[in-house]
Amino acid sequence: MTEPARLTTLDSGARVVTEAMPSVRSIALGFWVRAGSRDEDHEHAGISHFLEHLLFKGTDRFSSREIDEAFDAMGAEVNAGTGKETTSVYSRFLDNHLERAFDVLQDMVLRPAYPDIDSERQVVIEEIAMYEDEPQDKVHDVLDEAVFGGHPLGRRVLGEADVVSSIPVPEIDAYHRARYTGANIVVAAAGNLDHDRVVELARRHVEPPAAAGAGGLEAPQVDGAQVGFQQKDTEQFHIAFGGAGIDRADERRYALSILDAVFGGSTSSRLFREVREKRGLAYAVGSYTQQYVDSGLIGIYVGTRSDNVEEACGIIGRELASIHSDGISHEELDRAKEHVKGRMVLSSESTGARMGRIGKAILFDTPLLTLDELIERVDAVTREDVAELARELYAPDSLSAAAIAPDEDRFRAALAPVSEALAAA
Numbered sequence: 001m002t003e004p005a006r007l008t009t010l011d012s013g014a015r016v017v018t019e020a021m022p023s024v025r026s027i028a029l030g031f032w033v034r035a036g037s038r039d040e041d042h043e044h045a046g047i048s049h050f051l052e053h054l055l056f057k058g059t060d061r062f063s064s065r066e067i068d069e070a071f072d073a074m075g076a077e078v079n080a081g082t083g084k085e086t087t088s089v090y091s092r093f094l095d096n097h098l099e100r101a102f103d104v105l106q107d108m109v110l111r112p113a114y115p116d117i118d119s120e121r122q123v124v125i126e127e128i129a130m131y132e133d134e135p136q137d138k139v140h141d142v143l144d145e146a147v148f149g150g151h152p153l154g155r156r157v158l159g160e161a162d163v164v165s166s167i168p169v170p171e172i173d174a175y176h177r178a179r180y181t182g183a184n185i186v187v188a189a190a191g192n193l194d195h196d197r198v199v200e201l202a203r204r205h206v207e208p209p210a211a212a213g214a215g216g217l218e219a220p221q222v223d224g225a226q227v228g229f230q231q232k233d234t235e236q237f238h239i240a241f242g243g244a245g246i247d248r249a250d251e252r253r254y255a256l257s258i259l260d261a262v263f264g265g266s267t268s269s270r271l272f273r274e275v276r277e278k279r280g281l282a283y284a285v286g287s288y289t290q291q292y293v294d295s296g297l298i299g300i301y302v303g304t305r306s307d308n309v310e311e312a313c314g315i316i317g318r319e320l321a322s323i324h325s326d327g328i329s330h331e332e333l334d335r336a337k338e339h340v341k342g343r344m345v346l347s348s349e350s351t352g353a354r355m356g357r358i359g360k361a362i363l364f365d366t367p368l369l370t371l372d373e374l375i376e377r378v379d380a381v382t383r384e385d386v387a388e389l390a391r392e393l394y395a396p397d398s399l400s401a402a403a404i405a406p407d408e409d410r411f412r413a414a415l416a417p418v419s420e421a422l423a424a425a
Contacts, residue, residue: 005358005368006195008202013183016202017362019190019354027098027191028351029198030090031109032359035179037159038084038152038217038292046159047167047175049082050124051112054172055089056080058115059107070104078105082157085292086363092352095192099201106205110180114169125161135238135404136284136303138230143240143402146228147297151220188359191351219294225421228402229411236303237405241316241418243398245289245296246389249366254340254377255385256289256298256393261336262328262386263287263319263394264300268335270319271300279315281308293364298393306407310414317396317418324394327387340378344371397421 003020010016035048058064071078076093089109093101131138141156148154187202222244246252257265264271264287275285282304290297300320304312328336347353348371361368369377396419403411416423 004370007362007368008195008199010199010203010207012181012207014185014187014202014206015183015362016187016189016195016199016206017358017368018188018193018195018198019358020193020195021191021351021354024192024351025095026092026351027095027101027189027193028090028092028355029098029101029105029187029189030088030355030359031105032186032188032363033087033109033180034085034184034363035087035175036083036085037155037157039179040152040155040159042155044163044167044171044175045155046124046157046163047172048087049157049159050120050164050167051172051176052080052082052087052089053120053124054114054117055108055112057112057117057120059111059113061107061111062104064116067104067108070100074101076101084153084157086360088356088359090352090355098193098197102198102201103205106201110206112176114172117169121164124158124164128158128161128164131158135232135234135236136301139238139240139301139402139404140299142228142230142404143242143299143400144297146226146400146402147222147242147244148220149223149226151218153220153292153295186359186363188355188362190354190358217293222295224398224400225419225425226400227412227415227422227425228400229408230404231406231408232404233406234404236305237309237403237407237411238301238303239309239313239401239403239405239411239414240299240301241320241399241401242297242299243393243395243400245298245393246291247294247296248291248364250291250296251377252385252389253291255381255389257340258333258336258378258381259323259328259386259389259393260287260289260298261339262332263323265289266336266339268339270323271302271316274315274319275302275312279311281312281315285312306410309405309410310417313414314417320394320396320399320418323390324396325391327383327390330383333381333383333386337378337381341375344374344378401425 005019008016074097078091080089145154285302
């Protein structure tokens with residue numbers, strides 16, 4: 001039995017949100033911060049991600065080794081992540097370790113001491129180098145740049161090696177003090193817990209000076225029909241198409257989840273069936289969506305060998321045109337609804353997934369809905385809702401394209417069946 005989520009705002013503006021799950025013996029605890037790559041200027045590209053690494057290197061109370069040993073001694077999992085709009089540090093542990101886990105996490109997140117910074121510079125630079133060797137991942141950043149241009153959303157989260165190698169500690173500390181404070185912080189927890197106890201711990205440890213919050217974000221301008229290309233001697237052509245999506249608070253996000261599931265986001269989707277199952281043109285093919293505070297992105301990806309590029313892109317173009325003009329069938333709607341609801345319910349059985357859901361909802365001031373309310377919204381989606389969204393977001397001539405591949409001419413020659421605008425770009 002899961003109890004309704006509870007929310008408390010501290011005097012500093014920091015918020016504590018919990019969801020009690022008395023039937024489990026664990027707790028997932030996370031610190032969510034409004035600090036991501038879109039908050040950076042070009043000269044500091046990658047500072048958010050680098051700072052995330054440095055949070056694990058030690059504080060005045062705990063060395064890096066002591067942090068590792070503390071979580072190991074609790075049998076806990078601990079990790080972190082940086083996105084375009086968030087940084088999160090989180091752990092999952094047995095419920096009897098709440099106070100100890102909270103103490104170590106809060107000290108890491110709020111009071112880093114920045115020891116051994118030069119060795120961690122090299123770790124992050126190696127991570128960037130590893131990423132450069134993964135074209136199936138990197139192509140999505142090439143697409144982001146094509147869609148969002150020079151806007152911070154068009155830059156990759158990892159940043160640039162020259163920034164990481166040279167940015168001084170005082171600038172990192174100033175960024176931390178400016179972002180990791182007040183209303184920019186949400187403490188989220190789910191599992192076998194008592195809300196008032198978590199609030200008590202937060203009041204004891206998480207009372208940074210009040211701050212005005214994120215603010216000052218500039219929405220991107222999406223022009224469409226841009227082409228990005230990076231030459232690399234790869235076995236496959238890694239190709240992505242994408243364009244403007246919807247923001248985090250848009251009520252049409254439930255219809256978009258169904259549209260994405262039908263088009264390429266599931267193993268029964270049109271793209272998976274036509275490109276992979278019927279013709280064997282790719283191992284990896286599909287679609288995805290991203291939502292941000294004031295914008296979003298819809299994306300399509302395929303990785304295929306040189307001989308298959310034209311045919312694979314032709315099928316993507318045909319399916320784009322079909323879903324844009326005709327929408328989806330009743331059968332597809334029903335199957336996609338059950339798919340989306342099933343994923344919601346399955347994730348609800350994970351303390352980590354629940355912690356992440358409530359943490360992000362509060363951080364971005366979106367409604368904190370129960371599982372039943374989420375399912376109701378999915379069930380309420382109609383074919384016309386999906387068709388209207390497809391007409392808006394999947395218009396072929398509004399999409400940009402990106403590729404990492406050995407031959408730019410071959411890539412560009414395959415764009416015409418997808419969009420005449422892309423062929424002319």
